Amino acid sequence: MTDFNDSELPKVLVVDDEQEILVALEDLLEDRYRLLSSTSPVAALEIVKANPDLAVIISDQRMPEMPGNVFLARARPYTDADAILLTGYADLSAVVSAVNEGAISGYAAKPWEPEALRAMVAAAAERQQLRAALRFEQSAFLGLMQASADQISVLDRHHRLIRGNHDRAENATAGDARDKDEAALASGSYSEEDLQSGGEDEDERWTRVRRIPFGASDSDRHLLKIESDETDRRLAARRLHQAEKLQALGTLAGGIAHDFNNLLAAILGNLELAERSLDKPDRLTRFLANARSAAGRGSAITRRLLSFSRQRDLAAETFRPDAAIRDLEELVARTMAGRVSLALDLQGDGAIHADPGQFELAVVNLCINARDAMPNGGEIVISSARAPAPPELAHAGDCIRIAVRDNGAGIPEHLRDRVFEPFFTTKPHGEGTGLGLPMVRAMAEASGGTVTIDSRVGEGTTVTLWFPRLEPVEAAAAVAAQTADTPSLRVLAVEDDAEVRAVLVAHLTGAGHQVIEADGAQAALHALESDTAIDLLVTDYAMPDISGLDLYRVASERRPGLPAILVTGFADVEDGSVPLPVLTKPFTGDQLKATIARVLAPVD
Secondary structure: OOOOOHHHOOEEEEEOOOHHHHHHHHHHHOOOOEEEEEOOHHHHHHHHHHOOOOOEEEEEOOOOOOOHHHHHHHHHHHOOOEEEEEEOOOOHHHHHHHHHHOOEEEEEEOOOOHHHHHHHHHHHHHHHHHHHHHHHHHHHHHHHHHHOOOEEEEEOOOOOEEEEOOHHHHHHHOOOHHHHHHHHHHHOOOEEEEEEEOOOOOOOEEEEEEEEEEOOOHHHOEEEEEEEEOOOOHHHHHHHHHHHHHHHHHHHHHHOHHHHHHHHHHHHHHHHHHHOOOOOHHHHHHHHHHHHHHHHHHHHHHHHHHHHHOOOOOOOEEEOHHHHHHHHHHHHHHHOOOOEEEEEEEEOOOEEEEOHHHHHHHHHHHHHHHHHOOOOOEEEEEEEEEEEOOHHHHHHOEEEEEEEEEOOOOOOHHHHOOOOOOOOOOOOOOOOOOOHHHHHHHHHHHOOOEEEEEEEOOOEEEEEEEEEOEOHHHHHHHHHHHHOOOOOOEEEEEOOOHHHHHHHHHHHHHOOOEEEEEOOHHHHHHHHHHOOOOOEEEEEOOOOOOOHHHHHHHHHHHOOOOOEEEEEOOOOOOEOOEOOOEEEOOOOHHHHHHHHHHHHOOOO
């Protein structure tokens, strides 16, 4: 659920002819929304006209002046707010009318279940916010085309000008610029260059030319070409570029908000149940394990988002995919909502090297897509087998092939090549983000594999993941290396957050290490001066005095060769970008042990 400041809480209009109902709804919703209310649908229409920025309308169905479905239909010309119909009667025709004419997103029966209604209103407010953001982005692009001082042109694959915002846009193709345009169209690769004209005097000008090919295939490829006068605006252009990146990340975050809400519900619910089961060890263990599993999936979603938005090394491990799929079976079965059966045919016979969390999410996403392709029910089969590599992975030898098959509607041939495009979806408006399959492909390719799709309209779809196969002995050795016990060490643990530091210290002591705690860099440097027996430095990255990276540099000057691990929750700090191993928050005790083992491993 999105958090808002009091001044920007979403507006919710509640309409019911019974004052007691209005009071009950206000009590339920007033902590998260700016509430407007009326017992008269006629008066409520005036409220709608005066408040076009309404996020949600909640309306009773049976009211003396006009029924709720008629009120919502009359409100539609003035607002695009999400609408929820309340009814105490089984009036299916009214609900159908409200869907068709009032564009309701859902309905709830009286008496309602409080948390279910709160969740329904929250989801409705989120949808309205995303629609407003989309309108903003569309108008922003149109405004850019119409008012920008930059020369913007769109060229087709025959180099014809399709759209431009300047009469002189045709002149952009003069000289060797045309050759560069055609090269960009042929390669499909983004390019940019800075061009200098004039001499070293007042006539000197700088122009940045950006060439952005787009299109699903060579036949429909186009080139967006932007020529910017950078003489006075180079810094402003960089800021604009950063703003565009932030907008893209915001769009991605909105697309996975539902996943996070589900995970948070699972975590909080299991923790509450655990509190009630302190005297029942078996139940307590199960609830805590469920909460931990959900938190781990939340961490995996974050990694999935980061890996999609930028190049990033994944937390790859060696594991048996058959075992991982069996662990997922119950979760996947729950997502089928009783409409679709699930069968496993696992004969993978081997291991793969991939990010387990990303692999898990890929399988779940494929199963959800398969479920949605069978609205009238059907069967999903998850299978694995040892198989020869496909042509694009011929160098990999044998692969493990993991397929998710449904017998649903299938995908038309003209759309099949587009399903891996970011934000493209075959689902109805508002029911898909278009991110699932692109993320599945990103995970497979980052693991040295690939993904293929086979679909026939009316017969079903099979999505197949291909991973280079590791021999079981090799896999066992790799897993053993990852979890090997390390000798008892004297570890300096530096973390300014007391709660996180307590978890870090507990993991270290639980692994048999002696721990010296420090709540910041200055305390850590003092400990290094006074204790020459410290074997390992484990430090947070973001601290109020100096960063963990700077602490490591100072410590290296005073204690050359001291092993160190950097712990961080920042996306731009990762292995390879800093001169020491990185452990990303949140982490488990096993992940910490594996990182320590990696730090202490001898260099070949």
